[in-house]
Amino acid sequence: MGTLQRHHLRTALLGCIAALACTSAGAEDAVVELPSVDVTTTRLSTNVPRAPARERAPQVAPMPAPGTESAGGTKVELPSGIVTGTTITGASTTLITSTDIERSPGQTIQDVLARQPGIQVRSLFGSVNGTQSTVDLRGFGATASNNTLILINGRRINDLDLAGVDLSTLPRESIDHIEITRGNSGAVLYGDGAVGGVINIVTKNGASLPPSARVAGTFGTFFYTEGAGSANGSYSTPWGQFSAAAYANDVSSNAYRLNNRLSSQNAVGDMRLDGDQGSVYLNLSADNQRLGLPGGRLVTPALSLVEIDPRGATTPFDFAAKQGFNLTAGVTRTVAPGTDFILDGGMRQKKQQAMFFSNFGTLFDSFVDTGLTTYSFTPRMVSSTNLWGTPSKMIAGMDIYEAVYGSDRPLFQGAPPIHRYDLSQVSGALYAMETVGVTPNTDVGFGGRVQRIAVAARDRLDPDAPGAFVATPQGLPFDGQQTQHAWHVGVDHRFNQYFGIFARTAQSFRVPNVDERVGQGPFGTPTNFDLRTQTSHDAEAGFRVRFNSVELQTSAYLMNLRNEIFFSPATFTNINLDPTRRWGVETIASWQATQTLLFKLSVAYTRAIFVEGPFTGNDIPLVARWTESVGVSWNIYQQYLVFDGVVRFVGARRMDNDSANLQVLIPANTIVDLRIGGSFDRFFWALSVQNLFDVRYFEYAISALDFITGLPSFGTYSAYPLPGRTVMVKAGINFGP
Numbered sequence: 001m002g003t004l005q006r007h008h009l010r011t012a013l014l015g016c017i018a019a020l021a022c023t024s025a026g027a028e029d030a031v032v033e034l035p036s037v038d039v040t041t042t043r044l045s046t047n048v049p050r051a052p053a054r055e056r057a058p059q060v061a062p063m064p065a066p067g068t069e070s071a072g073g074t075k076v077e078l079p080s081g082i083v084t085g086t087t088i089t090g091a092s093t094t095l096i097t098s099t100d101i102e103r104s105p106g107q108t109i110q111d112v113l114a115r116q117p118g119i120q121v122r123s124l125f126g127s128v129n130g131t132q133s134t135v136d137l138r139g140f141g142a143t144a145s146n147n148t149l150i151l152i153n154g155r156r157i158n159d160l161d162l163a164g165v166d167l168s169t170l171p172r173e174s175i176d177h178i179e180i181t182r183g184n185s186g187a188v189l190y191g192d193g194a195v196g197g198v199i200n201i202v203t204k205n206g207a208s209l210p211p212s213a214r215v216a217g218t219f220g221t222f223f224y225t226e227g228a229g230s231a232n233g234s235y236s237t238p239w240g241q242f243s244a245a246a247y248a249n250d251v252s253s254n255a256y257r258l259n260n261r262l263s264s265q266n267a268v269g270d271m272r273l274d275g276d277q278g279s280v281y282l283n284l285s286a287d288n289q290r291l292g293l294p295g296g297r298l299v300t301p302a303l304s305l306v307e308i309d310p311r312g313a314t315t316p317f318d319f320a321a322k323q324g325f326n327l328t329a330g331v332t333r334t335v336a337p338g339t340d341f342i343l344d345g346g347m348r349q350k351k352q353q354a355m356f357f358s359n360f361g362t363l364f365d366s367f368v369d370t371g372l373t374t375y376s377f378t379p380r381m382v383s384s385t386n387l388w389g390t391p392s393k394m395i396a397g398m399d400i401y402e403a404v405y406g407s408d409r410p411l412f413q414g415a416p417p418i419h420r421y422d423l424s425q426v427s428g429a430l431y432a433m434e435t436v437g438v439t440p441n442t443d444v445g446f447g448g449r450v451q452r453i454a455v456a457a458r459d460r461l462d463p464d465a466p467g468a469f470v471a472t473p474q475g476l477p478f479d480g481q482q483t484q485h486a487w488h489v490g491v492d493h494r495f496n497q498y499f500g501i502f503a504r505t506a507q508s509f510r511v512p513n514v515d516e517r518v519g520q521g522p523f524g525t526p527t528n529f530d531l532r533t534q535t536s537h538d539a540e541a542g543f544r545v546r547f548n549s550v551e552l553q554t555s556a557y558l559m560n561l562r563n564e565i566f567f568s569p570a571t572f573t574n575i576n577l578d579p580t581r582r583w584g585v586e587t588i589a590s591w592q593a594t595q596t597l598l599f600k601l602s603v604a605y606t607r608a609i610f611v612e613g614p615f616t617g618n619d620i621p622l623v624a625r626w627t628e629s630v631g632v633s634w635n636i637y638q639q640y641l642v643f644d645g646v647v648r649f650v651g652a653r654r655m656d657n658d659s660a661n662l663q664v665l666i667p668a669n670t671i672v673d674l675r676i677g678g679s680f681d682r683f684f685w686a687l688s689v690q691n692l693f694d695v696r697y698f699e700y701a702i703s704a705l706d707f708i709t710g711l712p713s714f715g716t717y718s719a720y721p722l723p724g725r726t727v728m729v730k731a732g733i734n735f736g737p
Helices: 002-028 098-103 109-113 141-147 184-190 514-518
Strands: 093-097 119-123 133-137 148-152 175-182 197-203 212-220 224-237 240-253 262-274 278-292 297-299 319-336 339-356 366-377 380-387 390-409 419-439 442-461 478-494 499-510 534-547 550-562 565-568 573-576 580-594 597-610 626-637 641-650 669-680 683-690 697-705 712-722 726-735
Touching (some): 093 098, 098 109, 098 175, 109 175, 119 697, 133 148, 133 197, 141 148, 184 419, 184 442, 184 499, 224 726, 419 514, 442 514
Parallel strands (some): 148 197
Antiparallel strands (some): 093 175, 119 133, 175 197, 224 240, 240 262, 297 712, 319 339, 339 366, 366 390, 390 419, 478 499, 534 550, 550 580, 565 573, 580 597, 597 626, 626 641, 641 669, 669 683, 683 726, 697 712
16 A cells, blocks of 8 residues: 555654654664576466477486475475476566465565565554565665566556555465566566566466365454365366356454554455467456554654554544456467467556545545556467577567556545546557577576556645645646566576576566556645666576585676665655666575475575765665575475474665665664464364564564754654564364265
8 A cells, every 4th residue: 555655654743843842842951497598487377288398318307396206205385385387488487386485484475475485575554464564686675666576467557556455455365486587688578667676476276176165264463364265176167178267355453552453355256268379357456445554663863663662553533445347358369380479468456545644634634546557458468489490489469558557646535536537548668578498508588668647737826725725736637658678688597407507688677556656746836747767787696506305596786876765754856866786695595304394495685886986985774784584394294294394584674764874773683484284184274373482573664854954863753573482273164976
């Protein structure tokens, strides 16, 4: 909820500043094979058959795939080890399987992602199913949600606002696997916003499955309850195989903080008809959510509400609500041997409401009522051929998106809006990506995108609306057009079945979103909607090793950005930064100690700094330098009793609003999560404990500013405490064969 969250954080910041003034006055007084050619099949969003892999040099015999390990002759399941591939040639890629998700000790999808190197997850609240959590790929801090591109079945779902993608609206049981592609090369295939990387969530469908169903219930600390159900199946028709799948859940929680109650209902559906020469499919999803917003807890040198009353609410009446609906429909057709054509389009609609009560009187209250509808049309073609005897694969297509945004900003619900913001954005792009096997052990990939963007924005001020006399002036109209480019070049080489290297370089871009444009205009000045487009260039190189039961992948990257878009809490405006830079090293490893015991390790070093301007050399806020994760999966007794544990470390980081690097740091934390579960016949169960050692910590804080210098006021800030130890119990039953 980008606009909502921003208003909420502004309120917290103002509270910090007010408290600072008072304080000052008082003072005066799994399994990996080295990659084969397989380029971005999930960009298709369908079950188009993959082209056969070409002949290669002999590969090492693979370990048993997840779900096929056996103990005592009985099939049991372990999560995957490292699974890498060449989704984009030369990129660092990781696959998270449905078994990884099912057996994760963490409560949410964001918890699963937080185990991966290069991903930092930042939560405002706990025990609310991951709502208001931010996934940050390669260190973007406060703007992470706009620099990490999220896909569902290969289609982008990042909206035109600052909200980012709320992964809590996707039932966990609906996910088949998650593909993570690090770095900005994904911009060629998916467009703007893929600066830190791309996370593609592939959902399940009922293709080739007999009819079945599943129901489950979860109960936990803070009166957390979740009911989940699913059904899927397929049957033959004269026109081909018809299949359908549906997943839904209903989540409620009183949450750790006061005024932080969550109520959320979510559903995902898939229907398709698959024939010999193609398929027809329809994907649907809907969500409804209401969340209380308790605000941050004030900390000053003389007072710490984080210690005294961490569960309290600074804003005891603020709330946010949203309703969403998504539809995607398409057809695929095999037009020639090895060549498939996909024609699809979709519509996403999101409505949001929020009420913010000011600490400075009712004239500064604010209600937000926003609607955003996005239409898309994305035809494309994938072809696997031999070019002059050299195997190759090409993906080429067109992306057309139109987003229509309207937002009323009255003083209170039901009042005439003080400001009415309207913005439309139309973008059209052509792109192509080619991968060529220049030798049996070497793949070279290259591609490019040209994208045209047109934006029109208007602000209408009603001077007679309640509270209008203290409002900012009417914004200046804006009409703009621009053309942006993205490109990628990558290489993947395998020396033998044990060792391979990869490298790539790319350019990408990010267009300002509507909330960033609306936020252009400090106190007393009109919104001008105009921001420059952010661009980035990065390079990456790494290696993969697989020897017996040990697998390892390491890569290092360097990213240079210009005109990075950044929110300044000092003026409540968005600005284009002077050049910034990011670099780091990421390692993931696994060791299959036995057929029933798997260890996994991930380590990442991330630096994000200003390289020009007044903060040259300083760390960008909210980015930890070190993150580490150690996990173990153990099938204690076949599938009847299984254990999973994760230890996660996140290093200290600068607070939001501390570009000057003068404030105290958000402390480092180490969290231990455990899960024990199993299944018997049709029944399954699990008991999980998050934050086993009851660590008191927070992942987000915003610094107060000194009135005179405008710099962070040392020791005064607003923090969002997270819960200590929590317990979840889950049980369910499967129906069908």
